[in-house]
Amino acid sequence: MINQGKCKPASVGRWCGGLLVLGIIGSVPTVMAAGAISGTVFSDLNANGVMDAGEAGFGNITVTAYDPAGAAQGTATTAADGKYTLDATGTGAYRVEFTNIPAYDWPGAKGSQNAGSIQFVADGATANVNLGIQSPANYCQANPKLATPVYVNGNASNANAAMYSLGYDGTAKATIAKQSDIGSTWGLAYQRETGKLYAAATVKRHAGLGSLGLGGIYAFNSPNGAGGAVPFVDLDAAPFNLNVGTLGNNTARGLPAGVTTMNNDPAAYSAVGMQGIGDIDLTEDGKTLWVTNLNAVKGGVGSLVKLDVTKGVAPTSATEYPLADISGLPTCTGGVLRPWALAFHHGKGYLGAVCSAETSKNRADLQAFVLSFDPNAPTSVAVELNFPLTYTKGAVNTTAFPTIGSQWNAWSNNPADFFTGSNYYGRPTPVLTDLEFDDSGAMVLGFMDRSGMQLGAYNLMLAGTTDLIIYQQGGDMLRACPDAAGAFQLESAGKCGGVTGFSTNNNKGPGGGEFYNDNIPIAPIYHEEMPYGGLAIKPGSGEVVWAGMDPAVYDSGGVYWSKNANGSRVRATELWNGMQGGSDGIGVMNGFSGKTVGLGDIEVLCDPAPVEVGDRVWLDQDSDGIQDADEAGIDGVAVKLICGTDEATVTTANGGQFLFTNKAGGNATFMGYGESCVVKVDSSQPVVKDYKLATANTDGVTSNNALTDVRDSDATDNAGTAEIAFTAGGAGENNHALDIGYQSAPVTDISLTKVVDKTTAHRGDTLVYTLTATNAGPAIASGVVVTDQLPDTVTYVEDDGKGDYIPATGLWTLGSLAKGDAKTLTITVTVK
Structure with missing residues (x-):
């Protein structure tokens, strides 16, 4: 008896002539020429996939080309302008990978100039293989709101404004918090994903604290509206119990209810800059709030405080890092290291501080420092920038005190250093209160005049006097630019990074010039140093926004916009006006700050960056589950995204690409940050029904991480549906690593012969069957199973064990058969 046949199953798992064939090896790769691959990596600030004007190149990104066998055939690193050229060797096509993307940065949204961090190049001589990098902290909409605190005389029991907002264009000023809500605050931090604005209490003489006192941090749950602020945490109360100082409450300070009532407030005089909270800032992922504790908690210096505010939930614990315990901290001659400013940029934390010269009273001991630290383990600091504060400044008042008001002076708590009988005075003392980084990587430094927080406007001196x-x-604003080695260099003679600013020789800044024009915009120019110390930069704007006095009239306060390209002033907007009374330009007490420090920090309320997910459906020709350089995408596949009860569907195009985005007007606006979602493909749809889903996670990575799980197929089969379960990233955390591979159905040519050793037999005779399975190719056949049910007229005796044969079912499991291979099985039976 002989039974033979051939089959070429259309899909894996199909029975054909008693054979079940599983597995396939793909076709021979296409060979293409090698050559040069070039392009640009850029900062995609507006998440549109295009390198727009004002968007800078992104340096130090590694670009590698892999051939169809997965071997690296060349690598390059992007220059400071983001450009690269890679000379690929071997034979193409190539899979081009972009790696070494810094922490907190992500591959940008795909678009006409950005095809993602994994790209496929048909031949080596290819230009414009570009990548956009999305930095969530640098994304912003066209006209965001700004927020800034304002200071008012009295005990903070009134309904006067304590926080203003206005449009970035300078319009639509609004009060978003009253004095009775928060009192005096300085540091601000905006958590984009939750829409919360945090504001920290600060000590300003004559201005009362809010309900939480010296250690208070308040939260605006809707700062873009009129929702006001609520208490968030009190650092000097349980469960935190941090030592932020000893300044008493508003009653103990003798602060009046009336905003026009003069007062002494002597306790706050020496507490300014030495007690309470300085700056606050969020890490780039928006999850950790850092606070500068100005109080000398250990070793005569302050501390850094870390709070977990993930999803805007109020923390129940804090981690404090006394600066005295941190290695690398600079020492000061004749004074104390006084911290204030905080910033986070490209994975580093930055702390601004000054050496105060408060003991020596020698202004030659004044120094400014910018120190960097690791937010994950702030055990040491590195000095990023330091310089003496002995340069000649612009005059606080060119006629009243042109000398002492044209320099930084030593910190002092002695009234005699300030008050000599005349009621007009200006003696600037430095506090490095704010740090901002612009799109070029340059640093802008904001300096507050501490004396402007200690002394009042049309107010009284200390207790015991009615003077x-x-x-x-007179604050200041300086610029520091990175050199070729990445080290920051302070502006000098009005130049920074080879760029000339406002003036190179006016003798009013480091090296005898000023990069930024911070003179009063009112003629005649009596005042030459307007800044209050608060700064903000809207990404992509090319501008720095700064708080300062007299933007429109004398005795007023507001915000200025200046160009980072040349230091010129663009515009100014008045927020409050303290001028009342005669035409001589001398105001009277009306509650505002006159020519003292009148506003705090500035925060840009940028929307969270959108998230884009998806990637590619492709034909895995060699069935290894990896996207090889020569393997094409499959267009026309319907791909569904499901997040909760919401869903959206797109069809693959442009080489199997599919993308979903929650940006305004996008195809998946329902997708929330951190939401659990799933991508699905119905494998029965016509374009893929004759393929088999590729094996998932063959690269050994199962995380679906946007930066590390980028080459293999991520989909698993669920009753004929390919599925990838994933968690949407936080703001701006795009995931272009959700890939679905299909492999061709097996193409094999298997024949089976069955021969019996006797042509006739009688009851009790022994017969031997010989089964032979042969694969004529072209593919390897794996998982081959033959069904050979013995007839009822014979009784099974034994087989030769060449394979796994089960007499009761007749199943003979052969395993794999390479092209041209054959396997045999002999079965001995007796005739009944």
Whole structure:
């Protein structure tokens, strides 16, 4: 008896002539020429996939080309302008991978100039293989709101404004918090994903604290509206119990209810800059709030405080890092290291501080420092920038005190250093209060005049005197640019990074010039240093926004916009006006700050960056589950995204690409940050029904991580549906690593012969069957199973064990058969 046949199953798992064949090896790769691959990596600030004007190149990104066998055939690193050229060797096509993307940065949204961090190049001589990098912290909409605190005389029990907002274009000023809500605050931090604005209490003489006192941090749950602020945490109360200082409450300070009532407030005089909270800032992922504790908690210096505010939930614990315990901290001659400013940029934390010269009273001991630290383990600091504060400044008042008001002076708590009988005075003392980084990587430094927080406007001097003082503050704003080695260099003679600013020789800044024009915009120019110390930069704007005095009239306060390209002033907007009374330009007490420090930090309320997910459906020709350089995408596949009860469907195009985005007007606006979602493909749809789903996670990575799980197929089969379960990233955390591979159905040519050793037999005779299975190719056949049910007229005796044969079912499991291979099985039976 002989039974033979051939089959070429259309899909894996199909029975054909008693054979079940599983597995396939793909076709021979196409060979293409090698050559040069070039392109640009850029900062995609507006997440549109295009390198727009004002978007800079992105340096130090590694670009590698892999051939069809997965071997690296060349690598390059992008220059400072983001450009690269890679000379690929071997034979193409190539899979081009972009790696070494910094922490907190992600591959940008795909678009006409960005095809993602994994790209497929048909031949080596290819230009414009570009990648956009999305930095979630650098994304912003066209006209966001700004927020800034304002200071008002009295015990903070009134309904006067404590926080203003306005459009970035300078319009639509609004009060978003009252004095009775938060009192005096300085540091601000905006958590984009939750829409929360945090504001920290600060000590300003004559201005009362809010309900939480010296250690208070308040939260605006809807700062873009009029929702006001609520208490968030009190660092000097349980469960935190941090030592932020000893300054008493508003009653103990003798602060009046009336905003026009003069007062002494002597306790706050020496507490300014030495007690309470300085700056606050969020890490780039928006999950950790850092606070500068100005109080000398250990070793005569302050501390850094870390709070977990993930999803805007109020923390129940804090981690404090006394600066005295951190290695690398600079020492000061004749004074104390006084911290304030905080910033986070490209994975580093930055702390701004000054050496105060408060003991020596020698201004030659004044120094400014910018120190970097690791937010994950702040055990040490590195000095990124330091310089003496002995340069000649612009004059606080060119006629009243042109000398002492044209320099930084030593910190002092001695009234005699300020008050000599005249009610007008200006004696600037430095506090490095704010740090911002612009799109070029340059650093802008904001300096507050501490004396402008200690002394009042049309207010009283210390207890025991009814002397009136009208202080005129003089802060500053400086720029530092990275050199070729990445080290920051302070502006000098009005130049920074080879760029000329406002003036190279006016003798009013480091090296005898000023990069930024911070003179009063009112003629005649009596005041030459307007900044209050608060800064903000809207990404992509090319501008720095800064708080300062007299933007429109004398005795007023507001915000200025200046160009980072040349230091010129663009515009100014008044937020409050303290000028009342005669035409001589001298105001009277009306509750605002006159020419002292009148506003705090500035925060840009940028929307969270959108998230884009998806990638590619492709034909895995060699069935290894990896996207090889020569393997094409499959267009026309319907791909569904499901997040909760919401869903959207797109069809693959442009080489098997599929993308979903929650940006405004996008195809998946329902997709929330951190939401659990799934991508699905119905494998029965016509374009893929004759293929088999590729084996998932053959690269050994199962995380679906956007940066590390990028080459293999991620989909598993669920009753004929390919599925990838994933968690949507936080703001701006695009995931272009959700890939679905299909492999061709097996193409094999298997024949089976069955021969019996006798042509006739009688009851009790022994017969031997010989089964032979042969694969004529072209593919390897794996998982081959033959069904050979013995007839009822014979009784099974034994087989030769060449394979796994089960007499009861007749199943003979052969395993794999390479092209041209054959396997045999002999079965001995007796005739009944």
